Amino acid sequence: MIRVSVLYPYTEGKKFDMAYYCDKHMPMVKQKVGAACKGMTIDDGKSGAQPGSKPAYVAMAHLLFDSVDAFQSAFGPHAQVIMGDIPNYTPIQPVIQISEVKL
Amino acid sequence: MIRVSVLYPYTEGKKFDMAYYCDKHMPMVKQKVGAACKGMTIDDGKSGAQPGSKPAYVAMAHLLFDSVDAFQSAFGPHAQVIMGDIPNYTPIQPVIQISEVKL
Numbered sequence: 001m002i003r004v005s006v007l008y009p010y011t012e013g014k015k016f017d018m019a020y021y022c023d024k025h026m027p028m029v030k031q032k033v034g035a036a037c038k039g040m041t042i043d044d045g046k047s048g049a050q051p052g053s054k055p056a057y058v059a060m061a062h063l064l065f066d067s068v069d070a071f072q073s074a075f076g077p078h079a080q081v082i083m084g085d086i087p088n089y090t091p092i093q094p095v096i097q098i099s100e101v102k103l
Numbered sequence: 104m105i106r107v108s109v110l111y112p113y114t115e116g117k118k119f120d121m122a123y124y125c126d127k128h129m130p131m132v133k134q135k136v137g138a139a140c141k142g143m144t145i146d147d148g149k150s151g152a153q154p155g156s157k158p159a160y161v162a163m164a165h166l167l168f169d170s171v172d173a174f175q176s177a178f179g180p181h182a183q184v185i186m187g188d189i190p191n192y193t194p195i196q197p198v199i200q201i202s203e204v205k206l
Contacts, residue, residue, distance in 0.1 A: 003146050005163070022205050043106050043202035051171065055200045060108070062165075068154065097158045099146035102125050 001101040002068055006061040008092045016058045017089040018044055025085055036074035039064035104204040107174055109164040111195045119161045120192040121147055128188055139177035142167035
């Protein structure tokens with residue numbers, strides 16, 4: 001199992017429309033990638049380790065797939081539409097990472 | 104529900120002992136924080152969005168708690184022991200973030 005992490009760095013003065021992200025963008029992603037996506041979480045970044053500090057990421061999404069191939073097959077055909085929707089909720093460019101799920 | 108993310112930045116030339124992390128460190132954390140922890144995942148960072156690229160984080164852990172208070176009450180008394188174990192598997196200092204789980 002792999003996890004695809006999409007991390008939006010907190011950036012002073014740059015907006016992130018969490019309502020659009022949760023209600024429009026991620027449901028669209030889920031519909032596009034379909035059953036290949038085995039799970040999806042969305043986090044609203046609140047702070048660092050110390051209360052009141054700024055979070056490293058204003059938002060994080062994690063998506064589970066059986067394999068890198070399964071992710072690429074499901075995501076590739078829709079990449080342009082999905083990435084093209086980002087400016088509708090934030091000017092922040094996400095950091096994307098692929099990990100092997102150990103636990 | 105909140106998610107505590109512990110992110111170890113990929114750093115050229117710095118080791119991360121994933122076996123120790125999975126088999127010794129995180130089980131110890133789980134034992135210390137006890138039932139307050141509602142879930143725990145461990146990721147082994149493989150790449151960025153492009154195959155073969157370096158991942159932003161060599162390892163990521165995510166822990167679920169009912170609230171920030173529940174996390175602090177469970178983690179605080181053991182923070183020194185838990186943080187003190189880090190040099191046993193890596194010289195990398197983790198980035199820690201607290202997020203509200205939206206999905």
